[in-house]
Amino acid sequence: MLGLRRAGTLVVRPVGPFDLGRLARLHRRCFSEPWSRADLAHLLALPGGFGLIARIYEGGLGGLDGLRGVGFAIARVTRDESELLSLGVAPPWRGRRIGAALLLAAMERARAAGAGLMFLEVAVDNHAAQALYKRHGFETVGLRPDYYQRADGSRIGAHTMRCELDRALVQSGGAPLGAPLSAAAGPAS
Numbered sequence: 001m002l003g004l005r006r007a008g009t010l011v012v013r014p015v016g017p018f019d020l021g022r023l024a025r026l027h028r029r030c031f032s033e034p035w036s037r038a039d040l041a042h043l044l045a046l047p048g049g050f051g052l053i054a055r056i057y058e059g060g061l062g063g064l065d066g067l068r069g070v071g072f073a074i075a076r077v078t079r080d081e082s083e084l085l086s087l088g089v090a091p092p093w094r095g096r097r098i099g100a101a102l103l104l105a106a107m108e109r110a111r112a113a114g115a116g117l118m119f120l121e122v123a124v125d126n127h128a129a130q131a132l133y134k135r136h137g138f139e140t141v142g143l144r145p146d147y148y149q150r151a152d153g154s155r156i157g158a159h160t161m162r163c164e165l166d167r168a169l170v171q172s173g174g175a176p177l178g179a180p181l182s183a184a185a186g187p188a189s
């Protein structure tokens, strides 16, 4: 299978038991308050918890070494609702629709598990993430003052956003999994 992939192909897969280290490294590259391997393992082990990892096939002879981890999503389904707990794309790979692919894959998986809604919190100054979520059917439904603590000890509020999964997924046309990236295969910087 791997030998048939083209360089630059994005693959989004469920996080497996050997991905924890990769996931923790990616999280550290995306957030100033990184979650430890233990934190991540705990979240993934919660009832309904799941993680997705995005990897880019960079060529080679078809071995696993040809796949570079570039992003992740962590979510949880509780009955008919779900929550996006974290989403990140490593800085050199941003702006190539990898975040969108991960978000859509998480939405699809949550819907497949029976969720009709997805909720998330996003810092009020995180305009890139807010734009991504709005573009994929999320709307702001609340404000949580002082929700996040920053590395310097300061606090910042978060918007709560909500999405109706059926409607948003129909509008989005599904996750573009397994498709070559539209942008150049290499990192932006």
Ligand SMILES: CC(C)(COP(=O)(O)OP(=O)(O)OC[C@H]1O[C@@H](n2cnc3c(N)ncnc32)[C@H](O)[C@@H]1OP(=O)(O)O)[C@@H](O)C(=O)NCCC(=O)NCCS
Pocket: 030, 031, 086, 087, 088, 089, 090, 093, 094, 095, 096, 097, 098, 099, 100, 101, 121, 122, 123, 126, 127, 128, 129, 131, 132, 133, 135
């Ligand atoms: C937010 C994040 C996941 C976006 O990932 P990405 O792969 O760069 O995003 P995409 O390329 O898929 O962008 C999809 C859409 O999001 C919006 N978007 C993404 N980055 C943006 C930016 N810097 N400014 C404005 N809009 C942006 C756009 O609407 C974009 O659609 P377009 O390309 O058609 O304009 C990434 O910036 C990241 O990891 N940030 C740090 C961690 C973080 O803040 N996570 C979210 C916590 S709630």
